[in-house]
Amino acid sequence: MPAEPTPAALPVAAARRRRLRADRARQLADLLRHQILAGGFPSGVLPLEDAIAADYRASRNTVRQALDLLRGERLVDRQPGVGTVVVCVKYPHGLDRLQGLAETLHEHGRVTNEVRTVGPVTAPGPVAHRLGLPEHTDVLCIERLRRLNGLPLSLDLSYLPMDVGGELLGCDLENTDVFRLLESLTGAPLGHAEITLEAVNADAHSAAVLQAPRGAAVLMLERLTCLSDGRPVDLEFIRFRGDRITMSGLLHRSV
Amino acid sequence: MPAEPTPAALPVAAARRRRLRADRARQLADLLRHQILAGGFPSGVLPLEDAIAADYRASRNTVRQALDLLRGERLVDRQPGVGTVVVCVKYPHGLDRLQGLAETLHEHGRVTNEVRTVGPVTAPGPVAHRLGLPEHTDVLCIERLRRLNGLPLSLDLSYLPMDVGGELLGCDLENTDVFRLLESLTGAPLGHAEITLEAVNADAHSAAVLQAPRGAAVLMLERLTCLSDGRPVDLEFIRFRGDRITMSGLLHRSV
Numbered sequence: 001m002p003a004e005p006t007p008a009a010l011p012v013a014a015a016r017r018r019r020l021r022a023d024r025a026r027q028l029a030d031l032l033r034h035q036i037l038a039g040g041f042p043s044g045v046l047p048l049e050d051a052i053a054a055d056y057r058a059s060r061n062t063v064r065q066a067l068d069l070l071r072g073e074r075l076v077d078r079q080p081g082v083g084t085v086v087v088c089v090k091y092p093h094g095l096d097r098l099q100g101l102a103e104t105l106h107e108h109g110r111v112t113n114e115v116r117t118v119g120p121v122t123a124p125g126p127v128a129h130r131l132g133l134p135e136h137t138d139v140l141c142i143e144r145l146r147r148l149n150g151l152p153l154s155l156d157l158s159y160l161p162m163d164v165g166g167e168l169l170g171c172d173l174e175n176t177d178v179f180r181l182l183e184s185l186t187g188a189p190l191g192h193a194e195i196t197l198e199a200v201n202a203d204a205h206s207a208a209v210l211q212a213p214r215g216a217a218v219l220m221l222e223r224l225t226c227l228s229d230g231r232p233v234d235l236e237f238i239r240f241r242g243d244r245i246t247m248s249g250l251l252h253r254s255v
Numbered sequence: 256m257p258a259e260p261t262p263a264a265l266p267v268a269a270a271r272r273r274r275l276r277a278d279r280a281r282q283l284a285d286l287l288r289h290q291i292l293a294g295g296f297p298s299g300v301l302p303l304e305d306a307i308a309a310d311y312r313a314s315r316n317t318v319r320q321a322l323d324l325l326r327g328e329r330l331v332d333r334q335p336g337v338g339t340v341v342v343c344v345k346y347p348h349g350l351d352r353l354q355g356l357a358e359t360l361h362e363h364g365r366v367t368n369e370v371r372t373v374g375p376v377t378a379p380g381p382v383a384h385r386l387g388l389p390e391h392t393d394v395l396c397i398e399r400l401r402r403l404n405g406l407p408l409s410l411d412l413s414y415l416p417m418d419v420g421g422e423l424l425g426c427d428l429e430n431t432d433v434f435r436l437l438e439s440l441t442g443a444p445l446g447h448a449e450i451t452l453e454a455v456n457a458d459a460h461s462a463a464v465l466q467a468p469r470g471a472a473v474l475m476l477e478r479l480t481c482l483s484d485g486r487p488v489d490l491e492f493i494r495f496r497g498d499r500i501t502m503s504g505l506l507h508r509s510v
Contacts, residue, residue, distance in 0.1 A: 019460075022460040023371070023372065023398065023460070025460075026458065026460060026461060027396075027398075027412055027492075028379075030412065030477075030492040031379055031381050031382065034381060034477060035381055037451075040381070055379065055380055056379040056380070057377050057379065069458050072456070072458055073455055073456065073458075090453070092451075095350075095450070095452070095506070096506075097506060097507055097508065097509070098506040098507060098508040116278070117278065122312055124283075124286055124310065124311040124312065125310055125311070126286050126289060126290055126295070127286065141282075143278065143282075157282055157285065189508050189509060190508040191507070191508060192505055192506060192507045192508065193505070193506045194503070194504075194505055195350070195503065195504055195505070195506055196292075196347075196501050196502070196503045197350070197452060197474070197501065197502040197503075198345070198474065198497060198500075198501050198502075199454035199455075199472040199473055199474035199475075199495075199497030200328055200454075200472050200497055201327075201328065201456075201470070201471065201472045201497075203281065203324050203327055203328075205274075205277040205278070205280075205281060206281060215456070215470055216456065217454040217455050217456045217472040217473065217497070218454055218472065219452070219453065219454035219474075220454075222285075222289060228508075237282075237285040240454070242453060242454030242455055242456075242472070245453075246451050246452065246453050247451065247452040247453075248449070248450065248451045248452075249449075249450055250447055250448070250449055250450070251350070251351075251352060251353040251447060251448045251450055252352055252353060252446070252447045253352065253353040253444050253445040253446060253447065253448075253483075254352070254444060
């Protein structure tokens with residue numbers, strides 16, 4: 001039988017309880033986050049704290065702390081007289097095949113693009129290298145702020161070889177995915193893309209452009225897209241607002 | 256020919272120049288970030304500012320601002336007498352097939368797991384639902400802090416059905432991926448997993464566990480892994496330190 005705790009052990013025990021509660025709150029927040037993102041609260045209002053506590057067999061303190069975490073992520077907010085309401089929608093970007101933004105989000109509304117920069121620039125060494133071009137060749141540089149139903153979603157910077165990109169200059173970049181324009185210009189479907197995803201904190205300037213708080217978590221996608229013959233034609237650096245986009249797909253164990 | 260700027264237009268022009276420089280600095284930072292992550296500076300030291308300015312046809316002010324952005328991301332630091340040095344390594348997690356952490360990082364070192372929690376818990380409704388179990392069934396809950404060569408990489412919470420998970424209790428969870436243990440216990444390769452990736456800011460407690468600054472960007476992976484017969488056996492919530500992990504893969508246009 002364990003000995004009674006000595007007075008010296010009490011602060012340790014209290015610290016351990018606090019740590020355990022913080023762990024449980026995070027675990028509960030993760031479950032609630034999934035429910036929120038999966039549309040599990042169609043009314044937009046979460047159940048009362050007591051009901052959540054009963055459903056998840058958690059204490060009210062744990063529930064409160066979990067809701068605080070979700071408030072900190074700006075997923076929910078507390079509304080006097082209403083309760084805890086969902087204030088943020090995250091849109092699912094497909095990760096199973098190569099798709100443009102308007103294409104992958106077509107069920108969720110209209111994507112519009114504010115073209116911030118468009119024109120030829122001398123390709124920096126690594127850009128030329130990745131696009132398979134000689135150094136110091138001109139490439140087309142396009143920067144767009146992309147919105148879904150008017151809300152800023154992402155800031156995209158693209159570099160394209162001039163022979164392909166030049167033809168984009170006369171196209172409707174405001175309302176059309178570059179992928180779709182490339183396919184209609186080349187008359188053939190795109191091939192594949194190498195992608196790299198990272199989570200980074202937004203610097204002050206990117207945050208301001210995306211209308212997000214400074215330091216907000218950003219899902220950063222680097223994507224090198226190739227034609228079906230393997231020629232790289234579009235090198236992109238995309239910053240998605242972390243509070244507005246998820247990336248979902250299916251992975252298989254065997255390849 | 257454009258008119259001379261009026262005095263009132265001057266602050267606007269200055270603001271526009273600042274904005275353009277901020278854009279260019281971010282664009283340069285993205286290129287340098289790729290070079291850093293791709294091991295493009297094997298000595299660990301970046302070229303001098305003048306050399307970067309020449310290579311990328313940027314002004315020294317733009318270069319300085321780009322390096323500030325990378326310092327803000329804790330990718331580089333300035334060392335007196337040495338210059339700008341790479342201080343952070345990001346490890347590439349494969350996104351092309353379903354892999355455990357030790358498996359995907361085997362070329363980069365040794366993964367060890369600190370088991371923070373392991374034991375049965377009553378499955379909260381959504382957990383039971385996603386694992387295809389009746390409500391209030393017991394499931395095995397495992398929380399591990401995972402390290403690569405001693406550095407914290409991720410905080411993983413897993414829920415498994417007891418008939419599969421129970422057998423994990425006697426296994427070497429400290430040194431082995433759960434995927435590998437599941438395959439050796441069931442005698443068959445795993446099937447597939449549904450994954451969702453998000454970027455979130457770390458709450459204070461998760462940040463402390465991961466030894467990252469509060470608010471640090473975290474790559475959050477939710478993964479539901481199934482056996483080859485399609486039965487879901489492992490629901491996970493994984494927080495990767497954004498400054499230590501990238502996810503890379505290939506996407507195809509046609510499926």
